[in-house]
Amino acid sequence: MMLFLAFGILMGFLLKKEDRFVLWTDRITTVAIYLLLFLLGVSVGIDHEIMNNIFMYGYRSLVLCLGAIAGSVVCSYFVYASLFNKT
Amino acid sequence: MFSFFISGLLIGFFSSFPRLMFKSEYTLYALYLLLFLVGIGIGSNTKAWHVIKKVNVKILLVPLSVIIGTLLGVGLFSIFVSEVTLKESLAIGSGFGYYSLSSVLIAQIRGETLGVIALLSNIIREITTMLMTPVLAKYCGNLAPIASGGATSMDTTLPIIARFTGKEYAMISVFSGIVLTVMAPFLIILLLRI
Numbered sequence: 001m002m003l004f005l006a007f008g009i010l011m012g013f014l015l016k017k018e019d020r021f022v023l024w025t026d027r028i029t030t031v032a033i034y035l036l037l038f039l040l041g042v043s044v045g046i047d048h049e050i051m052n053n054i055f056m057y058g059y060r061s062l063v064l065c066l067g068a069i070a071g072s073v074v075c076s077y078f079v080y081a082s083l084f085n086k087t
Numbered sequence: 088m089f090s091f092f093i094s095g096l097l098i099g100f101f102s103s104f105p106r107l108m109f110k111s112e113y114t115l116y117a118l119y120l121l122l123f124l125v126g127i128g129i130g131s132n133t134k135a136w137h138v139i140k141k142v143n144v145k146i147l148l149v150p151l152s153v154i155i156g157t158l159l160g161v162g163l164f165s166i167f168v169s170e171v172t173l174k175e176s177l178a179i180g181s182g183f184g185y186y187s188l189s190s191v192l193i194a195q196i197r198g199e200t201l202g203v204i205a206l207l208s209n210i211i212r213e214i215t216t217m218l219m220t221p222v223l224a225k226y227c228g229n230l231a232p233i234a235s236g237g238a239t240s241m242d243t244t245l246p247i248i249a250r251f252t253g254k255e256y257a258m259i260s261v262f263s264g265i266v267l268t269v270m271a272p273f274l275i276i277l278l279l280r281i
Contacts, residue, residue, distance in 0.1 A: 001196075001276050004119045008126020016131035025131075029124040033184045036191040040206070041095020044199050051100060053253055057200070058167045061207035064161050068180040068208075069215060069235045071160015073227050075152040076234030083145060 089186075089210065114207040118195050122272065123186065129269050137248045138262045149259055150266035154274075157183060174278050175201055180272035183237030183267040184216070186242075189275055196279045213239045217247055224251040233260045238271055240264035 015021050044050050050057065139146060161180030165173050175197065182189030187207035193203025216223075216236040223231035229252040236244040241264025249257035 001119070001124060001280070002273075004122040005126045005129075005234070005272060008123040008128075009130035010126075010273075011123075012130025012132070013128035015127070019180045019210060022127075025124055025220055028123070029128055032117065032121045032124060033187045033191065034122060036114070037187050038095040039114060039117075039190055039196050040194050040199065040202055041092040042186050043095075043194075044101035045096040045101075046200045046201050047099075047199055050200060050203055057204050057241045060207040061173060061204050062181055062211055063203070064171070064176055065193075065208040065211040065215065067160040067162075067164025067176075068157040068183075068237075069160070070106035070171075070244065071158070071163070071213060072153045072234035072237065073223060073231045075156030075159070076227050076230040078150065079148045080228035080230040084123020 092190075092206065092226065094130060099189065100208045114195060117146070118191065121188075121191070125272060132265065132269075132279040135262060135269075138258065146259060146262060147266070149230060150263040150270070151235055152230075153179075153183065153263060153269060156198070156234060157181070159238065171204065178275045178278040179205045179208050181271055181278060182212075183271050184239040185237070185268055186210045186211050189271055192272060192275050193279070194274075200279045212237060213243060216240075216244045220244070220247045220251050229253070229256050230259070232234075233263050236260070236264065238267040240266055241268060 012022075012025075088224070099218065132197055157180045158177055161176050162173060165171060165176035171179070178190070178193060178197075179201070182193075182205055186206050189209055190202045190206035193205040216232060219235065220232040223235055231246070232248045232252060233240045233256065236248060241245065241262075245257065245260055245264070248260045252260070258267040
């Protein structure tokens with residue numbers, strides 16, 4: 001998987017002057033993401049176990065998300081205090 | 088957008104699609120293609136480097152602190168979510184709010200269950216950032232909303248962050264968001280494949 005990513009980066013780097021190409025890949029990327037997101041939705045909708053327990057998944061998501069935000073905010077505070085707030 | 092997921096969800100729920108269609112290699116190839124395209128997007132992006140040269144290399148500390156903070160925070164909180172392993176939790180956190188790519192990627196590698204959690208988790212991150220920016224900016228410093236937004240601070244949460252932290256921070260917000268958007272797929276793949 002990494003290879004595709006890496007190869008893409010290389011191509012993007014080499015072709016970054018071609019404005020139309022970049023714009024075009026941007027659009028296709030968006031389409032691809034939406035398509036895959038749609039497919040994910042379908043496969044989740046089919047899955048009865050997920051659909052029946054959707055709130056439990058919501059709880060797990062919420063907890064992890066709060067952890068992520070809390071951790072980021074705390075860490076960013078150190079950077080902020082040491083670099084930015086020189087008053 | 089989220090609506091694509093929801094419409095897919097409804098269709099899957101109410102009709103009887105042949106399951107085979109989705110467990111095939113096609114989604115994997117589609118994902119390879121997507122990763123390739125995302126790579127192109129990353130490689131052709133010159134904005135980030137311009138910002139580093141213009142401001143200070145130290146600006147990298149902002150996204151770095153978000154990465155470290157997110158991983159530490161998610162790692163810690165994963166204790167309360169016993170059904171998800173530590174690595175999986177870290178991978179979910181590594182979406183940094185970038186719910187579309189992270190959920191699709193995680194679903195492909197580890198299954199839809201985790202993909203859904205990743206999706207919801209990162210959506211919640213974006214929404215929470217939008218709601219809490221004023222509070223975060225006031226009590227936790229101007230970098231806090233940028234940190235909370237993660238990858239979203241470059242586009243979706245940028246307006247509200249800029250509104251409450253000021254124009255000077257807007258540039259940092261965009262930069263941090265770009266770096267995190269780039270790092271997200273790498274971290275996710277690294278965490279789940281090794």
